[in-house]
Amino acid sequence: MTITTTTDAYPTRLSSEPSVMPRQDKVVHGTAADGPFDAGALQHFEDTGYVLIDQLVTAEELAEMREELRRLSLDPAVRADERTVVEAKSQEVRSIFEVHKSSPLFRRIATDPRVVGRARQILGSDVYIHQSRVNFKPGFEGKEFSWHSDFETWHAEDGMPTPRAVSISISLTDNYSFNGPLMIMPGSHQQYVSCVGETPEDNYKSSLVMQGAGTPDKETLTRFADEYGIDVLEGKAGGAIMFDSNCMHASNGNVTPFPRSNVFIVFNSVENACGEPFAAPAPRPAFLGAREVEPVG
Numbered sequence: 001m002t003i004t005t006t007t008d009a010y011p012t013r014l015s016s017e018p019s020v021m022p023r024q025d026k027v028v029h030g031t032a033a034d035g036p037f038d039a040g041a042l043q044h045f046e047d048t049g050y051v052l053i054d055q056l057v058t059a060e061e062l063a064e065m066r067e068e069l070r071r072l073s074l075d076p077a078v079r080a081d082e083r084t085v086v087e088a089k090s091q092e093v094r095s096i097f098e099v100h101k102s103s104p105l106f107r108r109i110a111t112d113p114r115v116v117g118r119a120r121q122i123l124g125s126d127v128y129i130h131q132s133r134v135n136f137k138p139g140f141e142g143k144e145f146s147w148h149s150d151f152e153t154w155h156a157e158d159g160m161p162t163p164r165a166v167s168i169s170i171s172l173t174d175n176y177s178f179n180g181p182l183m184i185m186p187g188s189h190q191q192y193v194s195c196v197g198e199t200p201e202d203n204y205k206s207s208l209v210m211q212g213a214g215t216p217d218k219e220t221l222t223r224f225a226d227e228y229g230i231d232v233l234e235g236k237a238g239g240a241i242m243f244d245s246n247c248m249h250a251s252n253g254n255v256t257p258f259p260r261s262n263v264f265i266v267f268n269s270v271e272n273a274c275g276e277p278f279a280a281p282a283p284r285p286a287f288l289g290a291r292e293v294e295p296v297g
Contacts, residue, residue: 010163012156012194013279018217019194025162027189027244029124029269035117045122049189050243052235056114056170062238066172068105069134069261072096083287090141098287100132100265110265115168116297118242119267122166126295127267130154130165130274131288134172135262137180142254144180147221149193150266151245153214156199156279158289163189164272165245170263175235180254182241185228188248193220199280204288216248224248270295 009024028046032039037051045051057065072078073093079086083097096102100110109115110132119127136142150167154160175181193216203213216224228248233241243249245266254260268274273293277283283291
């Protein structure tokens with residue numbers, strides 16, 4: 001099932017000047033009675049745009065996922081697949097997309113009630129997987145991810161109507177303050193940044209390696225950092241971070257010997273299915289933004 005969208009509540013990439021507008025949609029749609037998160041965790045998500053889960057998977061599951069990650073990274077067929085992104089200079093694997101379809105193991109974790117139940121609770125509906133991937137940030141070689149809002153890209157290039165989507169990042173390695181962990185500007189999810197510059201054709205081919213269109217301007221990012229601050233999200237392997245689709249977030253490069261890898265799954269409400277892109281010539285491939293709505297869990 002897909003829907004066609006006709007109005008744009010979050011315009012972007014249409015002007016020569018960036019702008020900021022208040023979020024027009026709810027953040028948390030469910031209650032503490034609807035799932036695993038208690039009232040305190042839901043309030044933290046409402047206020048900051050994210051919540052930490054100290055331990056989501058078992059040590060045995062973590063070991064299995066690490067071995068699967070190693071297998072995928074060494075498989076020549078996986079490396080040659082269009083769903084795999086490699087670093088331009090080092091030729092190291094950066095991300096492998098749609099892993100819930102290519103790996104039965106990651107399919108199991110992506111549809112696990114521990115994961116899906118939390119997404120349903122926050123979004124207040126059945127959910128489907130908009131995107132999945134594993135990210136590699138190897139020691140000494142891992143590159144940075146610049147500041148951005150995922151929703152801005154999903155809205156502009158995938159046709160996602162509203163920010164009624166959440167991401168979960170499951171840590172396969174320890175996240176230290178110094179090996180390129182996720183950074184979030186807490187509270188930034190309540191503001192939407194309209195970016196400048198038209199979306200080039202097939203923009204995804206370059207943006208997955210180095211983001212261009214959809215990058216917020218430095219003045220807005222400076223103002224956001226002054227207003228909201230920056231939380232550096234450390235945590236042990238096996239834990240997870242769930243965060244709102246409109247959070248301003250980034251991660252530094254990794255110059256340490258300690259690798260950082262994670263499983264990243266995006267859940268969208270079935271009531272927020274994507275239509276035509278709002279600011280791109282054509283939708284991105286389905287492995288980046290699902291076009292079919294298949295409820296999970």
